Amino acid sequence: MATPIVNIQNLVYSRPQGFTDTPTHYCPGCTHGTAHRLVAEVLEEMHVLDKTIGVAPVGCAVFAYNYIDVDFVEAAHGRAPAMATGIKRVLPDRVVFSYQGDGDLASIGMAETVHAAARGENITIIFINNAIYGMTGGQMAPTTLPGMKTTSSPNGRDVETQGYPVRMAEMLATLDGGGYIVRRSLHDPKNIRLAKKAIRTAFETQVHGLGFSMVELLSTCSTGWGVTPVQSLSWLEEHMIPAFPLGDYKITPSVAALKI
Amino acid sequence: MGRELWKGNEAIAEAAVRAGLEAYFGYPITPQNEVLEYLSHRMPELGRAFVQAESEPAAINMVYGAACTGARVMTSSSSPGISLMQEGLSYIAGTEVPMVLVNVMRGGPGLGNIAPSQGDYNQICKGGGHGDYHPVVLAPASVQEAVDLMPVAFEIAHKYLNICTILIDGSIGQMMEPVLLPEMQPVVRKVYDWAVSGAKDRKRHVLSSIYLDVPTEEKVNLRILGRWRQAQENEIRFKEYFLEDAEYIVIGFGTAGRIALSAVRAARAKGIKVGLFRPISVNPFPYKQVEHICQRAKSLLVVEMNTGQMLKDVQASVKNRIPIRFYGRLGGVMPFPDEFVEEIQEMIHNPGKPEDDSADLWYLRMMAR
Numbered sequence: 126m127a128t129p130i131v132n133i134q135n136l137v138y139s140r141p142q143g144f145t146d147t148p149t150h151y152c153p154g155c156t157h158g159t160a161h162r163l164v165a166e167v168l169e170e171m172h173v174l175d176k177t178i179g180v181a182p183v184g185c186a187v188f189a190y191n192y193i194d195v196d197f198v199e200a201a202h203g204r205a206p207a208m209a210t211g212i213k214r215v216l217p218d219r220v221v222f223s224y225q226g227d228g229d230l231a232s233i234g235m236a237e238t239v240h241a242a243a244r245g246e247n248i249t250i251i252f253i254n255n256a257i258y259g260m261t262g263g264q265m266a267p268t269t270l271p272g273m274k275t276t277s278s279p280n281g282r283d284v285e286t287q288g289y290p291v292r293m294a295e296m297l298a299t300l301d302g303g304g305y306i307v308r309r310s311l312h313d314p315k316n317i318r319l320a321k322k323a324i325r326t327a328f329e330t331q332v333h334g335l336g337f338s339m340v341e342l343l344s345t346c347s348t349g350w351g352v353t354p355v356q357s358l359s360w361l362e363e364h365m366i367p368a369f370p371l372g373d374y375k376i377t378p379s380v381a382a383l384k385i
Numbered sequence: 386m387g388r389e390l391w392k393g394n395e396a397i398a399e400a401a402v403r404a405g406l407e408a409y410f411g412y413p414i415t416p417q418n419e420v421l422e423y424l425s426h427r428m429p430e431l432g433r434a435f436v437q438a439e440s441e442p443a444a445i446n447m448v449y450g451a452a453c454t455g456a457r458v459m460t461s462s463s464s465p466g467i468s469l470m471q472e473g474l475s476y477i478a479g480t481e482v483p484m485v486l487v488n489v490m491r492g493g494p495g496l497g498n499i500a501p502s503q504g505d506y507n508q509i510c511k512g513g514g515h516g517d518y519h520p521v522v523l524a525p526a527s528v529q530e531a532v533d534l535m536p537v538a539f540e541i542a543h544k545y546l547n548i549c550t551i552l553i554d555g556s557i558g559q560m561m562e563p564v565l566l567p568e569m570q571p572v573v574r575k576v577y578d579w580a581v582s583g584a585k586d587r588k589r590h591v592l593s594s595i596y597l598d599v600p601t602e603e604k605v606n607l608r609i610l611g612r613w614r615q616a617q618e619n620e621i622r623f624k625e626y627f628l629e630d631a632e633y634i635v636i637g638f639g640t641a642g643r644i645a646l647s648a649v650r651a652a653r654a655k656g657i658k659v660g661l662f663r664p665i666s667v668n669p670f671p672y673k674q675v676e677h678i679c680q681r682a683k684s685l686l687v688v689e690m691n692t693g694q695m696l697k698d699v700q701a702s703v704k705n706r707i708p709i710r711f712y713g714r715l716g717g718v719m720p721f722p723d724e725f726v727e728e729i730q731e732m733i734h735n736p737g738k739p740e741d742d743s744a745d746l747w748y749l750r751m752m753a754r
Binding site: 180181187197204207215219240 | 407408410434436438439440442443444446447448449450451452453454456458472473476480581582583584585586589590591592593594595
């Protein structure tokens, strides 16, 4: 780390050890940076940075490895849970996580996601749900809300022809392999703190061998949504939370008993 | 230990185990199911990783992840399943990580059937997935040869950081033959300076096939090509039979090559001076060796269980120096040695011209039947 420009006793906020000093490539107002930071903070607090392997997705977070300072592999679109499975089965004592968006996880990678959960694969998925394909320019995602305008649903998602959004946390919670499956949001400080706590619990679930864990994080995409960064936070709160209720969808008794 | 009677697919699986296979990921498809079934009990009993994946794309991406750790990893499938794996194979090639693939080919295209075929030669040898890469492909002609090639396949994969494919068909996979299995090798996880394992006391490793900086991607392509050129130099494998005095030479790989050996023996019994050249490495293809043998032969007969896919590689070696006759059976039909003997005799009576389009002439003969 560079020479601190504030006295250490006054330092309340700094770059976590698990974070590189790469300038962000994310758009203004995007909450990927927040989610990245939470993951880095949790891995640092658990002292597992040197035994963690991340699996990056295809999508905006394709370069997650530029920020989170651990060993990383870069998966094909949607295949991150399969790739994480391959790593975890060979290196069962390492911490293995994938970080995926909604197109990656809930559309092209639906099978890999569902079956990793069904197998009770001891991996952690950080799932960023912003209801849109960000990287490719704002197309309709499997989580796009009914009536929501995207570049491939220009008149608003018509459920008659384009179907309904997929609620992943609820769906995966029905599977016996899940140990910890929750949904949180990144739209304000209180929820960010709750999200961090959930990410910690998810990784603890893995470290204790208690099965598949996923934290779904409702996130913003001001560019894709066509609103300002500030507006995107209230848009998330007003529109996404009613469609994707926050909550704990699956916490097995052994996970609930964890002392963190 | 002496020879034992083993089914091809199971022998291949056990040979992989003895070659230090650490992780297997697969999906059921006929005619390779016994590889998956055998390893489903054999791997756990040795404390090694086995997962029956939800699909071939998932299986190959599990292999991709495991390959990134530097472990000896493998999957197996058959034609339609191999098609589904092509995306992952391209990523594995682009990330420059090692793996072994067993392809037990069946009749196609499409769903086809479960009978033996060699219709996927082009798919396997010429890439299959997107991008410029060249997997090493070994095509054994018997269960014993497949067993012997398993440790070789892992060594090649790890030496050239590439895909090494064992290319067989349903007949070798399903057939029981006496085999001498190799001794059990201990599992040795090499510490590679590229593998992921957690960045403990070292700089972190990032494995990816994405290079948005175009000149960097070009350099990666050249690096992949460089290793392939080394493989071309070092990994040519083939077998020759009765070539010393041969005036006519049959060329076939895998099962077609094996049937051709019976045909060549039968023709020899009739006094015909014919020999057999059987490529084992079909990628890299033994171009120079074929070029060399065609200098002393009057003509060649290429036999395949496809429409003449390897024929193109033979033609590239022969360069119209001598006539080539082609004979193929398709869609899972196994040729009999007698058919090849007839073809050998026809070749001698009507040698044709070096510039003849042998695939075209074969097609017309097939349609006139």
